[in-house]
Amino acid sequence: AKAWVLKKHFEGFPKTSDFDLKMIELPNLKDGELLLESVFLSVDPYMRPYSQRDMKEGDIMIGTQVARIVESKNPAFTVGAFVIARSGWRTHFISDGKDLQHFPSSWPDSVPKSLALGTVGMPGLTAYFGLLEVCKMKPGETVLVNAAAGAVGSVVGQLAKIGGCKVVGCAGSDEKVAYLKKIGFDEAFNYKTVTSLDEALRKASPDGYDCFFDNVGGEFASIAINQMKKYGRIAVCGAISQYNVSVSQKGPYVQVPMIFKELQMKGFIVTRWSNRWEEGLKALLKWVVEGKVKCHEHVTEGFENMPTAFIGMLKGENIGKAIVKV
Numbered sequence: 001a002k003a004w005v006l007k008k009h010f011e012g013f014p015k016t017s018d019f020d021l022k023m024i025e026l027p028n029l030k031d032g033e034l035l036l037e038s039v040f041l042s043v044d045p046y047m048r049p050y051s052q053r054d055m056k057e058g059d060i061m062i063g064t065q066v067a068r069i070v071e072s073k074n075p076a077f078t079v080g081a082f083v084i085a086r087s088g089w090r091t092h093f094i095s096d097g098k099d100l101q102h103f104p105s106s107w108p109d110s111v112p113k114s115l116a117l118g119t120v121g122m123p124g125l126t127a128y129f130g131l132l133e134v135c136k137m138k139p140g141e142t143v144l145v146n147a148a149a150g151a152v153g154s155v156v157g158q159l160a161k162i163g164g165c166k167v168v169g170c171a172g173s174d175e176k177v178a179y180l181k182k183i184g185f186d187e188a189f190n191y192k193t194v195t196s197l198d199e200a201l202r203k204a205s206p207d208g209y210d211c212f213f214d215n216v217g218g219e220f221a222s223i224a225i226n227q228m229k230k231y232g233r234i235a236v237c238g239a240i241s242q243y244n245v246s247v248s249q250k251g252p253y254v255q256v257p258m259i260f261k262e263l264q265m266k267g268f269i270v271t272r273w274s275n276r277w278e279e280g281l282k283a284l285l286k287w288v289v290e291g292k293v294k295c296h297e298h299v300t301e302g303f304e305n306m307p308t309a310f311i312g313m314l315k316g317e318n319i320g321k322a323i324v325k326v
């Protein structure tokens with residue numbers, strides 16, 4: 001088996017030289033175990049802060065994959081079946097089945113299995129619970145989302161439309177902006193080319209925003225918070241603008257609009273609702289099958305390109321979910 005390890009803790013933006021490709025000898029299967037091969041692997045922003053906090057140099061990079069069962073000494077798992085695993089950046093691995101997730105029997109053949117890493121997986125659930133439980137969006141409200149063309153953001157916008165909201169999205173290229181319009185965003189702009197973010201946000205929704213689904217943090221968030229409507233809700237989902245910054249930054253500060261507009265700002269991690277994942281996945285799969293939620297994937301071919309795919313996603317090369325096809 002091949003595995004990517006963290007060779008050196010990242011300093012600022014990750015580099016391909018921070019990773020090492022290792023060969024690992026796998027033992028023979030014991031009773032109850034199965035051998036799996038990764039088919040699709042996910043590259044996600046959380047891997048960047050996680051590596052800093054929870055990994056030692058030499059550890060295998062963490063992550064989720066869709067895997068095929070190659071050999072099985074466990075009657076609950078048949079050879080050839082696909083499962084969802086959390087076994088990190090590896091081509092092959094052994095499991096006793098306890099940590100594996102089956103695809104629901106209702107998953108149609110027409111829906112690509114790779115979507116279990118994106119729209120019908122953790123990122124889709126993040127959009128679902130973030131909007132329903134943190135933003136508490138209501139029909140007729142205006143929702144703002146940044147990193148809007150990404151895995152989470154593109155689902156946020158589409159779910160907010162299904163929920164009867166007006167949706168404004170920001171993304172880092174004109175191609176992404178065109179994609180957002182295509183999938184139903186009411187307003188979208190390229191935050192990299194506008195002369196004033198403040199003006200662009202005001203133009204997109206002159207009355208302000210009821211809900212702000214923040215994937216980016218930093219300066220963007222500070223500016224957007226000033227344009228919230230009274231009693232607005234801010235779901236602090238991610239802070240990708242800060243993950244690769246080694247020098248800590250200062251203000252602008254947001255307490256004044258927080259007080260006078262009586263805003264609510266709440267950080268969350270999607271696993272808080274792990275007891276409701278079935279509900280979320282069922283809803284997301286239904287909308288995908290009905291064509292109400294469109295999915296796009298940015299696929300990098302080849303396990304050897306995992307680090308490049310990860311770095312590319314952090315740089316914003318992806319429209320939709322960034323995945324690697326082994």
Ligand code: NDP
Nearest residue numbers: 045147150151152171172215238239240241268269270316
């Ligand atoms: P994306 O598919 O959105 O990929 C990351 C995107 O972030 C890039 O495509 C890029 O798009 C944007 N980006 C990168 N750097 C910056 C920057 N400096 N300023 C603004 N935008 C930037 O990733 P995900 O959808 O998987 O994740 C989105 C966010 O949600 C992340 O912050 C992630 O950590 C968070 N998250 C949180 C979860 C939770 O439980 N709280 C669960 C899952 C994700 P662009 O071209 O638009 O700049």
